[in-house]
Amino acid sequence: MFRLEVRTSTPAWFNLALPLLAIAATLVLCSGLIALAGAGVFESYGVMFTASLGDSYAITETLVRAAPMIFTGLAVAVAFRAKFWNIGAEGQLLAGAVASCFVGAIPMPGPLAMLLMTIAGAAAGAAVALVPAALRVKFKVDDVVSSLLLNSVIYYALMALIEGPWKDSFSGYPISPPIEDSANFPVLIEGTRLHLGLIVALVAAPLIWFLIVRTTLGFRIRVTGENPEAARYGGIHVERVLISTALLSGALAGLAGVGEVGGVHFQVMSDISPGYGYSGIVVAMLARLNPLGVVPAAIFLAAVMTGAEAMSRATGVPAFLSDVIQGTALLAMLVALLFTAYRIRRVGVAR
Amino acid sequence: MPAPLIEMRGITKSFGAVKASEAVDLSVAPGEILGLLGENGAGKTTLMNVLFGAYAPDAGEILIQGRPARITSSADALAAGIGMVHQHFHLAPRLTVLENLLIGIPGKAGRIDRAGGLVRLAEISSQHGLTLDPNLPVSALSVGEQQRLEIVKALFRGARLLILDEPTAVLAPSEVDGLFSALRSMAAQGLGIIFISHKLNEVRALTHRCTVLRHGRVAGRVDDPANTTSAAMAQLMCGHEIVPPARGPSTPGADVLILDRISTSRHSGTALRDVSLVVRAGEILGIAGVSGNGQRALAEVISGVRAPDNGQMTIAGKQVVHFSPREVQALGLGRIPEDRMTTGLVTNLPLADSMVLPRIGTSAFSARGLLKPDAIRAFAEAQIKAYDIRCPGPMTRAGALSGGNLQKALLARELAFDPKVLIVSQPTRGLDIGAARFIHEKFLDMRAKGCGIIVIGEDLEELMVLCDRIAVMYEGRIAGTLDSADASVARLGLLMTGAEGKA
Numbered sequence: 011m012f013r014l015e016v017r018t019s020t021p022a023w024f025n026l027a028l029p030l031l032a033i034a035a036t037l038v039l040c041s042g043l044i045a046l047a048g049a050g051v052f053e054s055y056g057v058m059f060t061a062s063l064g065d066s067y068a069i070t071e072t073l074v075r076a077a078p079m080i081f082t083g084l085a086v087a088v089a090f091r092a093k094f095w096n097i098g099a100e101g102q103l104l105a106g107a108v109a110s111c112f113v114g115a116i117p118m119p120g121p122l123a124m125l126l127m128t129i130a131g132a133a134a135g136a137a138v139a140l141v142p143a144a145l146r147v148k149f150k151v152d153d154v155v156s157s158l159l160l161n162s163v164i165y166y167a168l169m170a171l172i173e174g175p176w177k178d179s180f181s182g183y184p185i186s187p188p189i190e191d192s193a194n195f196p197v198l199i200e201g202t203r204l205h206l207g208l209i210v211a212l213v214a215a216p217l218i219w220f221l222i223v224r225t226t227l228g229f230r231i232r233v234t235g236e237n238p239e240a241a242r243y244g245g246i247h248v249e250r251v252l253i254s255t256a257l258l259s260g261a262l263a264g265l266a267g268v269g270e271v272g273g274v275h276f277q278v279m280s281d282i283s284p285g286y287g288y289s290g291i292v293v294a295m296l297a298r299l300n301p302l303g304v305v306p307a308a309i310f311l312a313a314v315m316t317g318a319e320a321m322s323r324a325t326g327v328p329a330f331l332s333d334v335i336q337g338t339a340l341l342a343m344l345v346a347l348l349f350t351a352y353r354i355r356r357v358g359v360a361r
Numbered sequence: 362m363p364a365p366l367i368e369m370r371g372i373t374k375s376f377g378a379v380k381a382s383e384a385v386d387l388s389v390a391p392g393e394i395l396g397l398l399g400e401n402g403a404g405k406t407t408l409m410n411v412l413f414g415a416y417a418p419d420a421g422e423i424l425i426q427g428r429p430a431r432i433t434s435s436a437d438a439l440a441a442g443i444g445m446v447h448q449h450f451h452l453a454p455r456l457t458v459l460e461n462l463l464i465g466i467p468g469k470a471g472r473i474d475r476a477g478g479l480v481r482l483a484e485i486s487s488q489h490g491l492t493l494d495p496n497l498p499v500s501a502l503s504v505g506e507q508q509r510l511e512i513v514k515a516l517f518r519g520a521r522l523l524i525l526d527e528p529t530a531v532l533a534p535s536e537v538d539g540l541f542s543a544l545r546s547m548a549a550q551g552l553g554i555i556f557i558s559h560k561l562n563e564v565r566a567l568t569h570r571c572t573v574l575r576h577g578r579v580a581g582r583v584d585d586p587a588n589t590t591s592a593a594m595a596q597l598m599c600g601h602e603i604v605p606p607a608r609g610p611s612t613p614g615a616d617v618l619i620l621d622r623i624s625t626s627r628h629s630g631t632a633l634r635d636v637s638l639v640v641r642a643g644e645i646l647g648i649a650g651v652s653g654n655g656q657r658a659l660a661e662v663i664s665g666v667r668a669p670d671n672g673q674m675t676i677a678g679k680q681v682v683h684f685s686p687r688e689v690q691a692l693g694l695g696r697i698p699e700d701r702m703t704t705g706l707v708t709n710l711p712l713a714d715s716m717v718l719p720r721i722g723t724s725a726f727s728a729r730g731l732l733k734p735d736a737i738r739a740f741a742e743a744q745i746k747a748y749d750i751r752c753p754g755p756m757t758r759a760g761a762l763s764g765g766n767l768q769k770a771l772l773a774r775e776l777a778f779d780p781k782v783l784i785v786s787q788p789t790r791g792l793d794i795g796a797a798r799f800i801h802e803k804f805l806d807m808r809a810k811g812c813g814i815i816v817i818g819e820d821l822e823e824l825m826v827l828c829d830r831i832a833v834m835y836e837g838r839i840a841g842t843l844d845s846a847d848a849s850v851a852r853l854g855l856l857m858t859g860a861e862g863k864a
Contacts, residue, residue, distance in 0.1 A: 224734065226727045233718060237707040243666060243698065244718040245687035355417065 014352040024350055029296045029303070032342035033310065039342070040335050049325035061320030062313035070202040074274065075312035076305075078103065078283070080211035081266035082290025083297060083304035084218050085135075089259035090299050091222060093235040094146070094252050096139060098157030099263040100287025101164035105138045106131035106264025108168055111271045111278045114189030123193035124206075128268050135264020136257040138164060143256030147249045161287065169280055176278070186278040195273035207269025212305065214262070219301035221258075231255050263287060284315070285333075292340045298347075311336060364427050366391045366553040367412075367443070367522050372421035374407055381407040383577045384421070389522060389553035394544060396564040396586060397557045399574035400598050400793030402763050405557055408574070409524055413445050414438045444515025445524040448531075448791075450507050452499045458482075458510055459495035462517050478517075485516050489546045490539070504652055505536040512543070522553040529563055530790060533651035534821065534854045541567050559793060561591035562822070573597040599795050606801045609809075611829045614642035615678075617693075617813035618782045623662055623672035631655040633662065633669065634837040640782060640813040645804060647828030647845070648817040649853050655837035656786070656817045657699075663784045663815070664696050665689035677781045690719055695780030699787045699817070701767045708760030712752060713741035715759045716774045744773035765796030772803055783807060786817040801827055821850050835859045 041051040062072045082099040089096035096102075110131035114123055141160060145151035169184070176186040195206040222228040233241045234251045242248050270282055289311050296310070297303030318332030365388040374382040382404045389395045399405045410416045412423065414432040423430050425441050432438050438445070452461050463478050479495055486492050491509050499507060508528060515523055525544075529537050544554055544567065558564050564571060564586055571583040573594065581597040583589050596602050618640040625633045633655050640646045650656055661667040662674065668684035675681065676692040690696075696719075698704040706715035717726045717737050726737050741755035748769045752762050759767065768788070775783065788804070789797035804814055804827060818824050824831050825845050832842040833856035840856045 224732050226721055226730050229721050233707050236709045239704045240707050243686055243704045
């Protein structure tokens, strides 16, 4: 018989081992589904790997997908550090996309357009995140529920926009007018879709890490998240910290939308995000809320998403497997986190 | 002598490299009250957790009425007739007394047997003088009554051995008497009782025999506690002699903390009603009272966490305007909270973070929004050394420290900045004699340096040793203030129950 016992200390190597363990468990669990779909497990994972990381083009495609997830992962990591349960990165991303698309469609010099798109997108994301934070601070409304439900509000508002005023009158498609060509983000490598947004994301991760670890705001975020009562008694304005965190988190998620508009799609449509906001939660948890860990975690999930499509074409396993892997990875990580606080002991053998 | 009700033989339990319990033998006979003594970290809790099935021992066996028993869960323990009253009660506050008793008890044909429960409750109540109104919700019970309910709950489930973990820490003196007579009555009827306490006078008054633990081993046994001195028992616990600190005459200076007719609304807990207090530089003022008589509100107001509805507060000559923690701290207030884990430190973060928490915004630890990690670390390291805080280093998770070391850390963090006024709640609750002694010495040092200290406490003996004056709170008011030379447990006890005020 086995039982859980409280740990008195957690070894340092756990921080690295747990996500890897969770990923390994996920791949093992999901291999069952692949087998059920009638494909070879090793073959399918092989195709997934080749198509996402096997050659330089595949790698750039994976990184293109990783960029928005780095932003949403950072958004969630920052928020969860303060225990502001922001499940609304998806809506904040969409708001950022709409705002930056609006700005990008105005003719002006390219660099200025990109700057203003970035500011507008970040501001829009922050404004959306402010709603659940303000509701929580003022009225003690549960932020999980309010931020999650707000995603639908934003999504349908976006739909109303592209089915209404923004609808392409020429083709009749529900897509927004494109942004100005001059506002398109520069491509990093000719012949790929790799754009400036990835650089910004890669810079943002260490900046956010620095903010969390080395600034007084970061200190206040950490303390507020771990023990709001002690923070309050220690002279920290807990409400103010929650609002600041929400604004920062929302702005980061908004930047994910800016990158998708400025660097990938150049306009807004209904499927501009295949759930990058929700994937951000998985990314942040795999990274154990460490902003530096967000980068590899985002690349992993991006590889799964890119690889799953190729695997689907090659082996007939539905591409939905990508979603299953993401969900399983989150659950596996949550279970793995249990082992930071508990360990398994065999009982009944002591006697 | 009858066969032991329960016997633990050679119990050994390690956590990593630490042997929390090593070859411990312990037995309780029917009708016996056994005192279990030991400093914090001596292994009392570990031992009781093994007995109650929370930990599996690495070696050793448990015999119940002479037969080996396997206890791997609290359900096993309950089935074996072991009941435990924890320091923190495990009750459902919205349910009534009767409903709490019936939780987990299989009813008849899927229905809860209320009538049967009432009969059992009445039996137990009348047998041991443990009266409770079955229809009151637990949230309406006093702390003492909740404890009574925990005891009744254990008996209700057929406990023949009752473990009480520091049961008197939450009680007023009169309630302690009630508890003791109930425990004696249970013992007279053949139940075994394990009584865990730091208060040696209580142990001497109540128990028949004591087992003393030190560093996980049995340090000694006391066969006749009533005729053994507290000093001798303390020496067994610590391994060396303990001399209480001597409080010299006080030379009080200016008023450093003035509360002038402070009243609060009944926001949570008991409200303050017209509380006026003065603490002078270089004196220690004690606040006595049964818990729940407004001490919490008083501490919150002084700490700047709650603004009063009426009245004024002055710290070191300056009137408090905003009642924010930052403001009172800037005026020179230091605070050692009652609840170290919830309002004091951040258990999941490094100890260093907790040690700089209240002053993180000051130039000592940050500049222009950036932390000074080296300064933070150096400060924590210096305090760890100065206060002999036992931990692997400043980056250790605060929650991994023992209660005594946490209290030292909190003390270090406040005293490092020479507060003019120090507010302290329950400074030695849960601490062992050695750690408590250390804390008391520090308070007396601060007093000698001219700090005004206000100590909110429930342990009257402690307050009388430590304080120059003692004010007693009753129902949100100051019922009276005594010089500690004139104070006695009896006089304070009268004030605490409101008796003297009414007369």
